[in-house]
Amino acid sequence: MSIMKGLKSKLAGLFDAVYRYPLTMLFLLAAATVNINMIHHETEKYVTYFLAFLIGALLSVTAQQVFERFFNKVSERMLLNGGTVLLTAGYFIAIRSAGDFNLELGTKTAVAVFALIMAFLWVPSIKSKVTFHDSFMAVFKAFLTTILFSAVIGMGLNAILMAVDELLFSLHYKIYSHVLNLIGTLFAPILFLSFIPPYPGKKDEAKTEDELANQTEEVEKAVHCPKILEVLISYIIIPLTALYTVILLVYVLLNIRGDFWSNNLMEPMLVSYAITVIVVYLLASSIQNKFSAFFRRVFPKVLLPIVLFQTIASVLKIGEMGLTHGRYYVIMFGVFALIAAVIFSFFSPGKNGWIAAVLLVFSAVSVIPPVDAFTTSRNNQTNLLKSTLEENNMFENGEVIPNGDISTEDKQRITKTVSYLDRMDYTKRIDWLPDNIFYNNQFKDTFGFEEVYVEPDGEKGSQYAHLDWEQSPVVNVEDYDRMLHLTIFDHEEKDSGKEIQFEVQGAEFTLVQGWEENDSVIRLINEQGNEFIQVQAKEVFDEILGDEKSSGGQGKELSVESATVTRENDQVRFDFLIQSVDRYNDQYYADMYVFIQVKEGAFVNGPHD
Structure with missing residues:
Protein backbone atom coordinates (compact mmCIF):
# COMPACT_ATOMS: atom_id res chain seq x y z
CA MET A 1 0.00 0.00 0.00
CA SER A 2 2.80 2.42 0.84
CA ILE A 3 4.35 1.80 -2.60
CA MET A 4 1.07 2.56 -4.37
CA LYS A 5 0.59 5.62 -2.19
CA GLY A 6 4.06 6.89 -3.05
CA LEU A 7 3.46 6.24 -6.77
CA LYS A 8 0.16 8.12 -6.70
CA SER A 9 1.84 10.99 -4.85
CA LYS A 10 4.62 11.24 -7.44
CA LEU A 11 2.15 11.10 -10.35
CA ALA A 12 0.13 13.83 -8.66
CA GLY A 13 3.35 15.85 -8.34
CA LEU A 14 3.98 15.49 -12.08
CA PHE A 15 0.48 16.68 -12.93
CA ASP A 16 0.85 19.57 -10.46
CA ALA A 17 4.08 20.62 -12.22
CA VAL A 18 2.29 20.64 -15.59
CA MET A 38 15.62 16.51 -36.57
CA ILE A 39 16.01 12.84 -35.61
CA HIS A 40 13.61 11.70 -38.32
CA HIS A 41 15.24 13.75 -41.10
CA GLU A 42 18.79 13.42 -39.68
CA THR A 43 19.43 17.15 -39.91
CA GLU A 44 20.48 19.95 -37.56
CA LYS A 45 19.03 22.82 -39.55
CA TYR A 46 16.23 23.30 -37.00
CA VAL A 47 18.59 23.71 -34.05
CA THR A 48 17.77 27.44 -33.81
CA TYR A 49 14.13 26.53 -33.14
CA PHE A 50 15.18 24.11 -30.41
CA LEU A 51 17.39 26.73 -28.74
CA ALA A 52 14.61 29.32 -28.89
CA PHE A 53 12.18 26.91 -27.22
CA LEU A 54 14.82 26.09 -24.59
CA ILE A 55 15.28 29.77 -23.80
CA GLY A 56 11.49 30.14 -23.71
CA ALA A 57 11.17 27.28 -21.23
CA LEU A 58 13.79 28.81 -18.92
CA LEU A 59 12.22 32.25 -19.20
CA SER A 60 8.79 30.86 -18.40
CA VAL A 61 9.86 28.97 -15.25
CA THR A 62 11.64 32.09 -14.02
CA ALA A 63 8.56 34.19 -14.79
CA GLN A 64 6.45 31.72 -12.78
CA GLN A 65 8.84 32.06 -9.84
CA VAL A 66 8.55 35.85 -10.07
CA PHE A 67 4.75 35.60 -10.18
CA GLU A 68 4.56 33.30 -7.16
CA ARG A 69 6.94 35.47 -5.16
CA PHE A 70 5.59 38.97 -5.90
CA PHE A 71 2.16 38.76 -7.59
CA ASN A 72 -1.20 37.03 -7.26
CA LYS A 73 -3.48 38.33 -10.03
CA VAL A 74 -4.24 36.40 -13.20
CA SER A 75 -3.67 39.53 -15.29
CA GLU A 76 -0.17 39.88 -13.82
CA ARG A 77 0.60 36.26 -14.68
CA MET A 78 -0.63 36.78 -18.24
CA LEU A 79 1.55 39.87 -18.54
CA LEU A 80 4.62 37.96 -17.39
CA ASN A 81 3.87 35.12 -19.80
CA GLY A 82 3.35 37.60 -22.63
CA GLY A 83 6.72 39.16 -21.88
CA THR A 84 8.26 35.66 -21.95
CA VAL A 85 6.82 34.97 -25.41
CA LEU A 86 8.07 38.32 -26.72
CA LEU A 87 11.58 37.80 -25.36
CA THR A 88 11.68 34.29 -26.83
CA ALA A 89 10.57 35.62 -30.20
CA GLY A 90 13.22 38.34 -29.97
CA TYR A 91 15.93 35.76 -29.28
CA PHE A 92 14.76 33.63 -32.20
CA ILE A 93 14.78 36.59 -34.60
CA ALA A 94 18.24 37.62 -33.39
CA ILE A 95 19.88 34.23 -33.99
CA ARG A 96 18.06 33.70 -37.30
CA SER A 97 19.11 37.09 -38.64
CA ALA A 98 22.74 36.46 -37.63
CA GLY A 99 23.08 33.67 -40.21
CA ASP A 100 25.20 30.68 -39.19
CA PHE A 101 25.10 29.65 -35.54
CA ASN A 102 28.72 30.36 -34.64
CA LEU A 103 30.84 30.44 -31.49
CA GLU A 104 29.72 33.94 -30.57
CA LEU A 105 26.02 33.07 -30.71
CA GLY A 106 26.66 29.80 -28.92
CA THR A 107 28.55 31.50 -26.09
CA LYS A 108 25.94 34.22 -25.68
CA THR A 109 23.20 31.58 -25.61
CA ALA A 110 25.12 29.63 -22.95
CA VAL A 111 25.49 32.82 -20.88
CA ALA A 112 21.75 33.51 -21.23
CA VAL A 113 20.93 29.96 -20.11
CA PHE A 114 23.24 30.31 -17.12
CA ALA A 115 21.75 33.68 -16.18
CA LEU A 116 18.19 32.31 -16.33
CA ILE A 117 19.13 29.33 -14.15
CA MET A 118 20.70 31.72 -11.65
CA ALA A 119 17.56 33.89 -11.68
CA PHE A 120 15.44 30.78 -11.10
CA LEU A 121 17.57 30.03 -8.04
CA TRP A 122 17.63 33.59 -6.74
CA VAL A 123 14.02 34.79 -7.07
CA PRO A 124 12.56 32.63 -4.23
CA ALA A 142 16.06 17.91 -7.55
CA PHE A 143 18.73 17.82 -10.24
CA LEU A 144 20.49 14.75 -8.81
CA THR A 145 17.20 12.89 -8.33
CA THR A 146 16.08 13.76 -11.85
CA ILE A 147 19.35 12.51 -13.34
CA LEU A 148 19.06 9.23 -11.43
CA PHE A 149 15.41 8.59 -12.33
CA SER A 150 15.87 9.60 -15.97
CA ALA A 151 18.97 7.43 -16.39
CA VAL A 152 17.26 4.37 -14.90
CA ILE A 153 14.11 4.85 -16.99
CA GLY A 154 16.14 5.51 -20.13
CA MET A 155 18.28 2.40 -19.70
CA GLY A 156 15.24 0.32 -18.84
CA LEU A 157 13.23 1.38 -21.87
CA ASN A 158 16.20 0.91 -24.18
CA ALA A 159 16.74 -2.57 -22.78
CA ILE A 160 13.08 -3.42 -23.43
CA LEU A 161 13.29 -2.08 -26.98
CA MET A 162 16.46 -4.08 -27.62
CA ALA A 163 14.74 -7.23 -26.35
CA VAL A 164 11.74 -6.62 -28.63
CA ASP A 165 14.05 -5.96 -31.57
CA GLU A 166 16.06 -9.15 -30.97
CA LEU A 167 13.31 -11.54 -29.89
CA LEU A 168 10.01 -10.42 -31.44
CA PHE A 169 10.26 -8.12 -34.44
CA SER A 170 12.62 -5.54 -35.91
CA LEU A 171 12.46 -1.92 -34.75
CA HIS A 172 13.73 1.09 -36.63
CA TYR A 173 17.08 2.18 -35.23
CA LYS A 174 15.82 5.75 -34.68
CA ILE A 175 13.32 4.59 -32.06
CA TYR A 176 16.07 4.67 -29.41
CA SER A 177 16.85 8.32 -30.16
CA HIS A 178 13.15 9.20 -30.04
CA VAL A 179 12.76 7.57 -26.62
CA LEU A 180 15.80 9.39 -25.22
CA ASN A 181 14.47 12.65 -26.68
CA LEU A 182 11.11 12.27 -24.92
CA ILE A 183 12.81 11.39 -21.64
CA GLY A 184 15.36 14.20 -21.81
CA THR A 185 13.18 16.94 -23.26
CA LEU A 186 9.80 16.21 -21.64
CA PHE A 187 9.90 13.77 -18.74
CA ALA A 188 13.11 14.96 -17.03
CA PRO A 189 12.19 18.69 -16.90
CA ILE A 190 8.66 17.89 -15.63
CA LEU A 191 10.08 15.56 -12.98
CA PHE A 192 12.61 18.23 -11.96
CA LEU A 193 9.94 20.91 -11.60
CA SER A 194 7.79 18.54 -9.53
CA PHE A 195 10.49 18.68 -6.84
CA ILE A 196 10.49 22.50 -6.67
CA PRO A 197 8.26 23.56 -3.75
CA PRO A 198 5.84 26.52 -3.81
CA TYR A 199 8.00 29.06 -1.98
CA PRO A 200 6.44 31.80 0.21
CA GLY A 201 5.11 34.77 -1.73
CA LYS A 202 2.34 37.30 -2.15
CA LYS A 203 -0.03 34.56 -3.31
CA ASP A 204 0.00 33.17 0.26
CA GLU A 205 -1.98 36.11 1.68
CA ALA A 206 -5.28 34.33 1.01
CA LYS A 207 -4.20 30.92 2.39
CA THR A 208 -5.47 29.43 5.62
CA GLU A 209 -3.19 28.53 8.51
CA ASP A 210 -3.36 24.84 7.63
CA GLU A 211 -2.43 25.56 4.02
CA LEU A 212 0.48 27.73 5.17
CA ALA A 213 1.64 25.00 7.54
CA ASN A 214 1.55 22.43 4.74
CA GLN A 215 3.45 24.78 2.47
CA THR A 216 6.10 25.41 5.13
CA GLU A 217 6.49 21.68 5.68
CA GLU A 218 6.88 21.10 1.93
CA VAL A 219 9.53 23.84 1.64
CA GLU A 220 11.47 22.55 4.64
CA LYS A 221 11.44 19.06 3.18
CA ALA A 222 12.71 20.35 -0.17
CA VAL A 223 15.59 22.40 1.29
CA HIS A 224 16.61 19.84 3.92
CA CYS A 225 19.96 18.15 3.31
CA PRO A 226 19.63 14.34 3.39
CA LYS A 227 21.93 12.46 5.74
CA ILE A 228 23.81 10.72 2.94
CA LEU A 229 24.48 14.03 1.18
CA GLU A 230 25.55 15.59 4.49
CA VAL A 231 28.08 12.80 5.01
CA LEU A 232 29.32 13.08 1.43
CA ILE A 233 29.85 16.84 1.68
CA SER A 234 31.21 16.97 5.26
CA TYR A 235 33.51 13.98 5.32
CA ILE A 236 34.55 13.49 1.70
CA ILE A 237 34.15 16.62 -0.44
CA ILE A 238 35.32 19.14 2.19
CA PRO A 239 38.52 17.18 3.11
CA LEU A 240 39.35 16.66 -0.58
CA THR A 241 38.84 20.36 -1.23
CA ALA A 242 41.08 21.17 1.74
CA LEU A 243 43.86 18.94 0.38
CA TYR A 244 43.54 20.52 -3.08
CA THR A 245 43.70 23.95 -1.44
CA VAL A 246 46.95 23.12 0.34
CA ILE A 247 48.54 22.02 -2.95
CA LEU A 248 47.46 25.23 -4.70
CA LEU A 249 48.67 27.42 -1.86
CA VAL A 250 52.06 25.72 -1.79
CA TYR A 251 52.41 26.17 -5.57
CA VAL A 252 51.41 29.85 -5.40
CA LEU A 253 53.83 30.57 -2.56
CA LEU A 254 56.72 28.75 -4.26
CA ASN A 255 56.15 30.42 -7.64
CA ILE A 256 54.80 33.83 -6.70
CA ARG A 257 57.88 35.49 -8.23
CA GLY A 258 58.07 33.37 -11.36
CA ASP A 259 55.94 30.82 -13.18
CA PHE A 260 52.66 31.69 -11.47
CA TRP A 261 52.25 34.87 -13.51
CA SER A 262 52.91 33.19 -16.85
CA ASN A 263 51.67 29.60 -16.42
CA ASN A 264 48.54 29.32 -18.56
CA LEU A 265 47.81 25.82 -17.20
CA MET A 266 47.10 27.27 -13.75
CA GLU A 267 44.31 29.48 -15.03
CA PRO A 268 41.69 26.75 -15.66
CA MET A 269 42.76 24.94 -12.48
CA LEU A 270 42.19 28.02 -10.34
CA VAL A 271 38.89 28.83 -12.05
CA SER A 272 37.66 25.29 -11.40
CA TYR A 273 38.88 25.57 -7.80
CA ALA A 274 36.94 28.80 -7.28
CA ILE A 275 33.78 27.22 -8.73
CA THR A 276 34.23 24.20 -6.44
CA VAL A 277 34.65 26.33 -3.31
CA ILE A 278 31.58 28.45 -4.13
CA VAL A 279 29.37 25.41 -4.81
CA VAL A 280 30.58 23.51 -1.73
CA TYR A 281 30.12 26.63 0.42
CA LEU A 282 26.49 26.99 -0.69
CA LEU A 283 25.81 23.31 0.00
CA ALA A 284 27.64 23.42 3.35
CA SER A 285 25.55 26.42 4.42
CA SER A 286 22.60 24.04 4.84
CA ILE A 287 24.61 21.68 7.06
CA GLN A 288 25.16 22.22 10.77
CA ASN A 289 28.27 20.38 11.96
CA LYS A 290 31.89 21.20 12.80
CA PHE A 291 33.29 20.32 9.37
CA SER A 292 30.84 22.53 7.47
CA ALA A 293 31.23 25.36 10.01
CA PHE A 294 35.01 25.21 9.63
CA PHE A 295 34.71 25.25 5.85
CA ARG A 296 32.37 28.26 5.86
CA ARG A 297 34.64 30.15 8.26
CA VAL A 298 38.03 29.47 6.66
CA PHE A 299 37.78 28.66 2.96
CA PRO A 300 36.27 31.91 1.63
CA LYS A 301 39.20 33.75 3.22
CA VAL A 302 41.64 31.33 1.56
CA LEU A 303 39.85 31.84 -1.74
CA LEU A 304 40.40 35.61 -1.59
CA PRO A 305 44.20 35.75 -2.16
CA ILE A 306 44.21 32.85 -4.65
CA VAL A 307 41.58 34.45 -6.86
CA LEU A 308 43.12 37.90 -6.45
CA PHE A 309 46.53 36.70 -7.67
CA GLN A 310 45.01 34.78 -10.56
CA THR A 311 42.90 37.74 -11.68
CA ILE A 312 45.97 39.99 -11.62
CA ALA A 313 47.91 37.37 -13.63
CA SER A 314 45.08 37.17 -16.20
CA VAL A 315 45.01 40.96 -16.54
CA LEU A 316 48.79 41.05 -17.03
CA LYS A 317 48.50 38.52 -19.85
CA ILE A 318 46.40 41.01 -21.81
CA GLY A 319 49.50 43.09 -22.46
CA GLU A 320 51.29 40.03 -23.81
CA MET A 321 48.57 38.33 -25.88
CA GLY A 322 45.73 40.81 -26.05
CA LEU A 323 42.18 40.31 -24.84
CA THR A 324 40.17 37.40 -26.24
CA HIS A 325 36.59 36.55 -25.31
CA GLY A 326 37.89 33.63 -23.25
CA ARG A 327 40.21 35.82 -21.20
CA TYR A 328 37.39 38.37 -20.85
CA TYR A 329 35.25 35.74 -19.14
CA VAL A 330 38.16 34.48 -17.03
CA ILE A 331 38.82 37.99 -15.71
CA MET A 332 35.11 38.62 -15.18
CA PHE A 333 34.78 35.37 -13.27
CA GLY A 334 37.84 36.31 -11.20
CA VAL A 335 36.20 39.57 -10.19
CA PHE A 336 32.98 37.71 -9.37
CA ALA A 337 34.86 35.14 -7.29
CA LEU A 338 36.53 37.97 -5.36
CA ILE A 339 33.14 39.52 -4.61
CA ALA A 340 31.73 36.12 -3.64
CA ALA A 341 34.68 35.48 -1.31
CA VAL A 342 34.15 38.85 0.39
CA ILE A 343 30.41 38.18 0.81
CA PHE A 344 31.03 34.69 2.19
CA SER A 345 33.82 35.91 4.51
CA PHE A 346 32.27 39.01 6.08
CA PHE A 347 28.49 38.71 5.73
CA SER A 348 25.93 36.32 7.15
CA PRO A 349 24.70 33.33 5.08
CA GLY A 350 21.43 35.18 4.59
CA LYS A 351 23.29 37.53 2.22
CA ASN A 352 24.49 34.73 -0.07
CA GLY A 353 21.87 35.73 -2.63
CA TRP A 354 23.93 38.82 -3.44
CA ILE A 355 26.25 36.66 -5.52
CA ALA A 356 23.31 35.76 -7.78
CA ALA A 357 22.57 39.44 -8.36
CA VAL A 358 26.24 40.05 -9.20
CA LEU A 359 26.24 37.13 -11.64
CA LEU A 360 23.14 38.41 -13.40
CA VAL A 361 24.69 41.86 -13.81
CA PHE A 362 27.96 40.39 -15.10
CA SER A 363 26.10 38.09 -17.51
CA ALA A 364 24.17 41.02 -18.95
CA VAL A 365 27.34 43.11 -19.32
CA SER A 366 29.15 40.26 -21.12
CA VAL A 367 26.52 39.91 -23.88
CA ILE A 368 25.28 43.47 -24.45
CA PRO A 369 27.34 45.63 -26.89
CA PRO A 370 29.52 47.62 -26.90
CA VAL A 371 31.10 46.25 -23.71
CA ASP A 372 30.30 42.59 -24.35
CA ALA A 373 33.03 39.95 -24.52
CA PHE A 374 33.07 39.64 -28.30
CA THR A 375 32.93 43.31 -29.30
CA THR A 376 35.62 44.13 -26.75
CA SER A 377 37.89 41.26 -27.80
CA ARG A 378 37.43 41.99 -31.52
CA ASN A 379 38.38 45.64 -31.05
CA ASN A 380 41.31 44.75 -28.81
CA GLN A 381 42.75 42.12 -31.17
CA THR A 382 42.28 44.36 -34.21
CA ASN A 383 44.00 47.28 -32.49
CA LEU A 384 46.82 45.01 -31.24
CA LEU A 385 47.42 43.72 -34.78
CA LYS A 386 47.33 47.20 -36.27
CA SER A 387 49.69 48.67 -33.67
CA THR A 388 52.16 45.78 -34.16
CA LEU A 389 52.12 46.36 -37.92
CA GLU A 390 52.61 50.12 -37.48
CA GLU A 391 55.56 49.56 -35.13
CA ASN A 392 57.22 47.54 -37.89
CA ASN A 393 56.29 50.01 -40.69
CA MET A 394 53.96 47.41 -42.21
CA PHE A 395 50.77 49.46 -42.30
CA GLU A 396 50.30 52.58 -44.41
CA ASN A 397 47.27 54.25 -46.01
CA GLY A 398 44.95 51.47 -44.92
CA GLU A 399 47.06 48.71 -46.48
CA VAL A 400 49.40 46.04 -45.13
CA ILE A 401 52.99 46.17 -46.42
CA PRO A 402 54.69 42.72 -46.43
CA ASN A 403 57.89 42.53 -44.41
CA GLY A 404 59.52 39.27 -43.41
CA ASP A 405 62.45 40.99 -41.67
CA ILE A 406 60.86 41.56 -38.26
CA SER A 407 61.41 39.96 -34.85
CA THR A 408 60.14 36.47 -34.10
CA GLU A 409 58.14 37.88 -31.20
CA ASP A 410 56.27 40.27 -33.51
CA LYS A 411 55.70 37.47 -36.03
CA GLN A 412 54.17 35.39 -33.26
CA ARG A 413 51.97 38.26 -32.12
CA ILE A 414 50.76 38.96 -35.67
CA THR A 415 50.08 35.26 -36.26
CA LYS A 416 48.20 34.85 -33.01
CA THR A 417 45.97 37.89 -33.48
CA VAL A 418 45.22 37.06 -37.13
CA SER A 419 44.45 33.45 -36.14
CA TYR A 420 41.95 34.66 -33.54
CA LEU A 421 40.31 37.13 -35.92
CA ASP A 422 40.06 34.48 -38.62
CA ARG A 423 38.75 31.80 -36.25
CA MET A 424 36.03 34.16 -35.04
CA ASP A 425 35.22 35.14 -38.65
CA TYR A 426 36.09 38.80 -37.94
CA THR A 427 38.42 39.24 -40.93
CA LYS A 428 35.35 39.95 -43.06
CA ARG A 429 34.84 43.13 -41.03
CA ILE A 430 38.43 44.33 -41.53
CA ASP A 431 38.90 45.92 -44.95
CA TRP A 432 42.68 45.58 -44.99
CA LEU A 433 42.71 41.81 -44.32
CA PRO A 434 41.73 39.24 -46.98
CA ASP A 435 39.07 36.62 -46.26
CA ASN A 436 40.31 33.04 -45.77
CA ILE A 437 43.73 34.43 -44.98
CA PHE A 438 45.20 31.03 -44.11
CA TYR A 439 44.17 29.58 -47.46
CA ASN A 440 46.52 29.23 -50.43
CA ASN A 441 49.50 31.15 -48.95
CA GLN A 442 47.51 34.36 -48.50
CA PHE A 443 49.04 34.89 -45.06
CA LYS A 444 52.58 34.91 -46.47
CA ASP A 445 51.56 37.10 -49.40
CA THR A 446 49.95 39.59 -47.00
CA PHE A 447 52.62 39.81 -44.29
CA GLY A 448 55.75 38.53 -46.01
CA PHE A 449 56.37 35.52 -43.75
CA GLU A 450 54.83 32.16 -42.83
CA GLU A 451 52.76 31.77 -39.68
CA VAL A 452 54.87 31.61 -36.50
CA TYR A 453 53.22 30.39 -33.32
CA VAL A 454 54.44 30.42 -29.75
CA GLU A 455 56.17 27.13 -29.03
CA PRO A 456 55.40 25.39 -25.73
CA ASP A 457 58.37 24.89 -23.41
CA GLY A 458 60.36 21.76 -24.16
CA GLU A 459 58.78 21.22 -27.58
CA LYS A 460 60.19 21.86 -31.01
CA GLY A 461 56.80 22.92 -32.29
CA SER A 462 54.17 21.55 -34.61
CA TYR A 480 49.08 10.06 -65.28
CA ASP A 481 49.19 6.29 -65.55
CA ARG A 482 48.21 5.38 -62.00
CA MET A 483 47.08 6.95 -58.72
CA LEU A 484 48.04 5.37 -55.38
CA HIS A 485 47.06 6.22 -51.80
CA LEU A 486 49.69 6.39 -49.03
CA THR A 487 49.81 7.19 -45.33
CA ILE A 488 53.12 7.87 -43.64
CA PHE A 489 53.89 7.94 -39.95
CA ASP A 490 57.64 8.28 -39.58
CA HIS A 491 57.85 7.92 -35.79
CA GLU A 492 58.36 4.18 -36.17
CA GLU A 493 59.61 1.90 -38.89
CA LYS A 494 56.21 0.21 -39.18
CA ASP A 495 55.82 1.41 -42.78
CA SER A 496 59.10 -0.26 -43.78
CA GLY A 497 58.70 -2.82 -46.53
CA LYS A 498 55.22 -1.79 -47.63
CA GLU A 499 54.76 -2.51 -51.33
CA ILE A 500 52.09 -1.60 -53.90
CA GLN A 501 52.22 -3.33 -57.28
CA PHE A 502 50.69 -2.07 -60.52
CA GLU A 503 51.05 -2.53 -64.29
CA VAL A 504 51.69 0.05 -67.03
CA GLN A 505 51.80 -0.97 -70.73
CA GLY A 506 52.27 -4.61 -69.77
CA ALA A 507 55.25 -3.93 -67.50
CA GLU A 508 55.12 -4.67 -63.75
CA PHE A 509 56.15 -1.91 -61.31
CA THR A 510 56.25 -1.77 -57.51
CA LEU A 511 56.05 1.29 -55.25
CA VAL A 512 58.12 0.50 -52.16
CA GLN A 513 57.69 2.48 -48.95
CA GLY A 514 60.74 1.94 -46.76
CA TRP A 515 62.75 3.44 -43.90
CA GLU A 516 66.22 4.88 -44.16
CA GLU A 517 68.20 7.24 -41.93
CA ASN A 518 65.19 8.25 -39.79
CA ASP A 519 63.05 9.07 -42.81
CA SER A 520 60.43 7.38 -44.94
CA VAL A 521 61.71 6.72 -48.44
CA ILE A 522 59.52 6.08 -51.48
CA ARG A 523 61.00 4.14 -54.41
CA LEU A 524 59.73 2.87 -57.74
CA ILE A 525 61.24 -0.39 -59.03
CA ASN A 526 60.44 -2.75 -61.90
CA GLU A 527 60.00 -6.51 -61.78
CA GLN A 528 63.76 -7.03 -62.16
CA GLY A 529 64.35 -4.96 -59.00
CA ASN A 530 65.80 -1.98 -60.87
CA GLU A 531 65.15 1.38 -59.17
CA PHE A 532 63.84 4.30 -61.26
CA ILE A 533 63.37 7.03 -58.63
CA GLN A 534 63.80 7.59 -54.89
CA VAL A 535 62.07 10.33 -52.86
CA GLN A 536 62.67 11.41 -49.25
CA ALA A 537 59.27 11.97 -47.59
CA LYS A 538 60.48 14.74 -45.26
CA GLU A 539 61.61 16.83 -48.22
CA VAL A 540 58.10 16.65 -49.65
CA PHE A 541 56.45 17.57 -46.35
CA ASP A 542 58.87 20.44 -45.63
CA GLU A 543 58.07 21.90 -49.05
CA ILE A 544 54.38 21.90 -48.12
CA LEU A 545 54.77 23.23 -44.58
CA GLY A 546 57.52 25.75 -45.32
CA ASP A 547 60.75 26.52 -43.51
CA GLU A 548 59.27 28.38 -40.53
CA LYS A 549 59.12 26.17 -37.45
CA SER A 550 55.69 27.23 -36.24
CA SER A 551 53.77 25.46 -33.54
CA GLY A 552 50.11 25.03 -32.66
CA GLY A 553 47.38 27.37 -33.82
CA GLN A 554 45.82 27.70 -37.24
CA GLY A 555 46.93 25.25 -39.95
CA LYS A 556 47.30 25.89 -43.62
CA GLU A 557 44.42 25.40 -46.03
CA LEU A 558 45.84 24.25 -49.34
CA SER A 559 44.60 24.34 -52.90
CA VAL A 560 45.33 21.43 -55.23
CA GLU A 561 48.19 23.44 -56.73
CA SER A 562 49.83 24.36 -53.41
CA ALA A 563 49.27 20.85 -52.04
CA THR A 564 51.12 19.22 -54.93
CA VAL A 565 54.86 18.44 -54.87
CA THR A 566 56.59 17.08 -58.00
CA ARG A 567 59.64 14.85 -58.22
CA GLU A 568 60.75 13.53 -61.63
CA ASN A 569 63.57 12.42 -63.89
CA ASP A 570 63.69 11.34 -67.53
CA GLN A 571 61.95 8.05 -66.73
CA VAL A 572 59.32 8.70 -64.00
CA ARG A 573 57.26 11.56 -62.66
CA PHE A 574 55.75 11.56 -59.14
CA ASP A 575 53.17 14.16 -58.17
CA PHE A 576 52.42 13.97 -54.44
CA LEU A 577 49.00 15.45 -53.62
CA ILE A 578 49.02 16.01 -49.86
CA GLN A 579 45.57 15.62 -48.37
CA SER A 580 46.86 16.36 -44.86
CA VAL A 581 50.20 16.50 -43.10
CA ASP A 582 51.02 17.03 -39.42
CA ARG A 583 54.44 17.68 -37.92
CA TYR A 584 54.96 17.39 -34.17
CA ASN A 585 58.45 17.48 -32.63
CA ASP A 586 60.00 16.50 -35.98
CA GLN A 587 57.63 13.55 -36.41
CA TYR A 588 55.37 13.46 -39.44
CA TYR A 589 52.00 11.96 -40.16
CA ALA A 590 50.70 12.37 -43.70
CA ASP A 591 47.77 11.21 -45.81
CA MET A 592 48.40 11.66 -49.52
CA TYR A 593 47.87 10.50 -53.10
CA VAL A 594 50.73 9.66 -55.46
CA PHE A 595 50.07 10.29 -59.18
CA ILE A 596 52.56 8.32 -61.27
CA GLN A 597 53.58 8.89 -64.87
CA VAL A 598 55.94 6.28 -66.32
CA LYS A 599 57.79 7.88 -69.21
CA GLU A 600 59.01 6.15 -72.39
CA GLY A 601 62.56 6.28 -71.09
CA ALA A 602 61.68 3.73 -68.44
CA PHE A 603 60.86 1.17 -71.13
CA VAL A 604 63.67 2.05 -73.56
CA ASN A 605 66.70 2.98 -71.48
CA GLY A 606 66.22 0.92 -68.32
CA PRO A 607 66.65 2.28 -64.81
CA HIS A 608 67.96 5.79 -64.22
CA ASP A 609 71.38 6.09 -62.56
Missing part, protein backbone atom coordinates in the same frame (compact mmCIF):
# COMPACT_ATOMS: atom_id res chain seq x y z
CA TYR A 19 -0.53 22.73 -14.12
CA ARG A 20 1.90 25.05 -12.31
CA TYR A 21 4.09 25.70 -15.39
CA PRO A 22 1.73 25.54 -18.40
CA LEU A 23 3.75 27.82 -20.69
CA THR A 24 6.91 25.90 -19.86
CA MET A 25 5.17 22.68 -20.88
CA LEU A 26 4.22 24.21 -24.25
CA PHE A 27 7.84 25.24 -24.90
CA LEU A 28 9.13 21.81 -23.88
CA LEU A 29 6.56 20.09 -26.10
CA ALA A 30 7.63 22.30 -29.00
CA ALA A 31 11.31 21.52 -28.31
CA ALA A 32 10.60 17.78 -28.24
CA THR A 33 8.69 18.07 -31.53
CA VAL A 34 11.63 19.86 -33.15
CA ASN A 35 13.94 17.13 -31.89
CA ILE A 36 11.66 14.45 -33.32
CA ASN A 37 11.81 16.21 -36.68
CA SER A 125 15.12 34.10 -1.79
CA ILE A 126 14.57 37.79 -2.56
CA LYS A 127 13.38 39.43 0.68
CA SER A 128 12.23 36.03 1.91
CA LYS A 129 12.84 33.81 4.89
CA VAL A 130 14.07 31.24 2.38
CA THR A 131 17.79 31.85 1.84
CA PHE A 132 19.68 31.52 -1.43
CA HIS A 133 21.56 28.46 -0.19
CA ASP A 134 18.19 26.87 0.72
CA SER A 135 17.00 27.37 -2.85
CA PHE A 136 20.34 26.09 -4.15
CA MET A 137 20.05 22.91 -2.02
CA ALA A 138 16.50 22.25 -3.24
CA VAL A 139 17.53 22.61 -6.88
CA PHE A 140 20.70 20.55 -6.34
CA LYS A 141 18.69 17.69 -4.82
CA GLN A 463 52.64 22.34 -37.97
CA TYR A 464 49.79 21.02 -40.01
CA ALA A 465 48.25 21.60 -43.38
CA HIS A 466 45.31 20.11 -45.22
CA LEU A 467 43.77 20.20 -48.67
CA ASP A 468 40.58 22.24 -48.85
CA TRP A 469 38.46 20.06 -51.13
CA GLU A 470 35.56 22.52 -51.09
CA GLN A 471 37.59 25.22 -52.80
CA SER A 472 39.59 22.77 -54.96
CA PRO A 473 37.20 19.95 -55.86
CA VAL A 474 38.81 18.99 -59.21
CA VAL A 475 42.11 17.19 -59.87
CA ASN A 476 43.36 16.75 -63.44
CA VAL A 477 44.53 13.12 -63.91
CA GLU A 478 44.77 12.86 -67.72
CA ASP A 479 48.60 12.80 -67.87
